Amino acid sequence: MAFNIDIGFTTQAGRKAGNEDFCAAMLPDPGQEGMGSIVAIADGVSSGGMGREAAQTTVTSLVRDYYATPETWDTTVALDRIIGAQNAWLSGINQRRQPVLGLTTLTALVLCGQSYTLAHVGDSRAYLLRGGELLQLTHDHVMNHPDFRHQLLRAVGAEDHVVVDYLQGELLVGDVFVLVTDGVHGVIADGRLKELSDLQAVPSAQLASHNLVNAALAAGSQDNVTAVVVRVLSLLDATLPDVSRMAQTLPISPRLKVGEMLDGLRVTATVADSGINLLYQVRDPASQVLYAFKTLHPDRAHDREERAMLAHEAWLATRMQTGRAADHLVHIHERLPAGRERTAFYLLYDWHAGETLQQQLDRGQKFGVQQALAAATQTAQALGRLHQQCVIHRDIKPANLHQGVDGVLRLLDLGVALSGREPEAMRKLHAGTPSFINPEQWGYSATAADGPEELPDAQSDLFALGVTLYQLLTTRLPYGEVLPYQVGRYYRDPVAPSRISPEVPIWLDHIVLKAVARDKRKRFETAEELLLALERGASRPLTAPQASPLLQRDPTALWKLALGVSLLFNLLLVYWLLFLPK
Template sequence: MPPTFCASKTGACLSIICSLMLHGDVSLAHQLILSSGQAFVAAMPRHHRSFMAVQCPQVLPEPQYGGCAVIADSPSRNAIARQAADLAVRGFIDDYYSTPEHWDTKYAVHRVLRALNMWCYSQSRFIRGGSYVSAFSTMIFKRDMAHLFHAGDTRVYRIRGAECDQLTRDHITELGGYRYPSRALGMDVNLDIEYMRLPVKPGDIFLFTTQAVNGTLTPSDYVQVISQHAIDLDEACQQLCHRASEQASERGYGDDSFCFQLVRVDQIEATSDEQQQTASLLDGEPPVPPELRVGDELDGYLIEEVTQRTEKVRIYRVLDPDSGRRFVLKTISPQLSRRSPFLKHFVHQRELIERVRSPFINRVANPPRPRNYYYYLLNYIEGDLLPDWLRAHPNVSYEHRLDLARQMCKAVSTLTHNNVIHQRLRPESFLIDAHGQIMLVDFSACEDRELASKQELLSLTCDIGLTPFNAPEYALNGEVGRRSDQFSLAALIYWLLSYRWTGREPHGEMPYDVPLDSIRSEAARAQMTYIPLRERVPSVSPALDDALQRALSPRRGLRFRRLSEFLVALRPEQRHLQPKARSGSRWWPVAVGVLIVVWLITWWSR
């Protein structure tokens, strides 16, 4: 049976338990237990500006979501303030637990918060004397890790023993002695979210509060009060509210709203040694399948061909006997190092592919039955990889190759519009099906441009391996992004258009004499000189050659700002032909002259 969740609230303590049941027996190997307490005090409870919650669904097919603690606080003092904080908390919880199960935690939360931020920002434009702006902090508890997301001046502390550490920083700006939020939910069309991932231990306590406690309680006060009421977290929160109100009155801060929320980790999910090597890194996914050979079966699929076997992945062509359909099954190599950056990337690689919809990009197939091992299925497409197809059709026309280049641009453009960078565009990444349409089938280095850091992008690409089509910034540890894909795409188009017979076998040319994957210094990049494509293919138009030269600039900042600008140069040339002269059009001046003479003679005879 799949894992089941149950949530129960007894008195003042909320316990969230995840247990795995196998063959009717309850196993405590997979169990997460959290306890929580809450309290708030406000001079006018109906107009309080803060909202908080701890949530875990009662039934889940898999432990993909974990526990969730949220707090929101509006900086405004109006009737909309309460609605803003309430909407932020309730909207986030409802949307987060509705995201697809295979989404990575970081990506799922970012997607939900971006959508929620856009809605709040759009609604604020129609409100006078208020706005749906609120500071926001949430923590997702999954296995033995906590994922913290923060924007604004709400605060999250971790109390471990006698130590109290503030995990968040206040996103504020001080002007004229006043503090203004510089980052918050609904403040701007773009939301900059602070993210932190940290391990948790049994006994860790996390305190969620708002900026109102600034100047009232210190970290030592938190430790003292919580340690005195560690059994009853609700009572601990009540004592914190009481002490904060007393300190505010003594120091003349006036009546203000105070809210405190405590979450204690009572037990984390324990795993066996074998599961810790795979499942912990795969974030709750099934184990990696063993080595497979032709004729073997996996989850009812018959292995027909081992398409690719590398040190990182295994790709098989499989047949589903029930439906008669063929799929491409992709999984991780059993020998892959558990410290490889590729392992973490592979976990959400499937989600990246599902985000993009294009007739020029292969799609993930829905499995017809539950998975017992970790893999994902792609639609199987009859066809040849681009290099194999070109070797079989060496005399394909220039116009046909240019049409293939346009199809490749449409595929990459779809990735760009979905904030996905490919990082490994090469001839083997594309397949041509039986109808002559090109299809992007390789996603080994795809990453989310907004969520992945520069170091994550570089380490992933270097771990997989650079290709001759990679932009120079990869080898020089520079900034990478959409323009890096633009360089690789332009290099691939250059190679495709220059593909021809030279000697014993056909091959394509590269735009530089120096191999792109051998650039190791700024001096080597400065010596890169573009070889005009027209010198090798005279039929190439000057406009296309100039566009390729710009897209292939060694300097990232000199390339096109948008891929659409590069696509303009690949459009079919419009030949503007002069309209044909009508038959007899050269005699019309004579006819007009004759008519004028006749008219003058008639007028004179009168």
């Protein structure tokens, strides 16, 4: 269903010479519908006439820059980053031009999916009219004294750091949000405000905002008067909180057999069983279209954390469909064919004919240099686009790289990917395939073999891609196979691929060894850097990597050597005392 709202706004200077209030609204461009719509209202406060500037720049920067933030960010994170940056800029301006100041209140509302997010600083207000009841959503940041009730305790631009109040809640069709400055709510009682905002009696949001402003002026308001009214007519598809709620409420299907049907989809094959998730190939009998059907294993049906992780994958896969990374990801279907309703919680992806790179390795296929380079180049492109969206895949390996018959290499399985909005349990999970996990996640660094474990980052994906490229070229792993529940050991430098496969050129040796270097500082920092090295190839080769000193590979080597010498000396001493003639 399309997201549809009715917005109305009215602002007047009233009895003041100038209007220092400002309000704005912005709807998403095509392809950004998942970010929702944003409205904001501000009341400028000044000594020297700069309040209008503060209010206008704050509101316009917020509604404009909101759509430039990654869709994977939580709405509160996006708003906080923008408001914080605007506050720092405005505060700096105020410090330079004192005593002339420009401060502003700010109340912003984002309507996204089936929820709303409110950000608030100052004494403007936001109300929610639902089911005939009017609820004030914000708290006035003013001094609690009758003589100083207009003295702000918080404002954008007042200090180097601003504390913003956030509120999130469920969105329902028919909800009416009212945002007003103190020139309105200071003279209109809540009962009257509710009456004027009731869109069952008023035909449009614009007329409701107009009536609120006129009522405030008629009541004798001495301030600028501004009102924004937003009515929710229909809702968009589910956001992450919405998907999470669905994941916890819908049942998990029992284990399905070939030929069985669920929600009009017939199972044609069981593709994989990891013990946590089940993957089926299913067909829609009406259209004969094949899909990939992913669900939790029935034994995990009561695990709320596993449900939350699968919900995060569903949400993330949906969000990624609107970005540049979509070309290298598998399309997910939020709705079932023919509009059928779901009776269980599962993910439905497109089915692509082809094989994973691991399947090709398992059947003994030998990857040539050009074939391996093509796979690495496409993967680096896909990772670069994921990382631009602040997403870390965390499980790059041949089994998760699918080469379609259409020639497109696609990344599979966002099940353990990090987006900044993943469940906390998932963030702490030591996820991924052990042989492809970078040394830092095992607590290994260039200076200590048993340091603190680091969280995965973009370089983790690039290390895994380097291991994948090494395996494609040599059929071996650079540091040997690490079995589950083992800890990787990095006490030697990898053997150059050309020593195993002589057809590998030296310049490619240098790229691969840099990608899988034990020292994080020597590896590629971004996917774009790795991609550039692959594309330049022999025309601008990288310098040969230097071998790591023994003490860097194993900081305990000196102590081991000293212990060995000491042990040998003591054995000789014992032998001399016991067996040599006295």
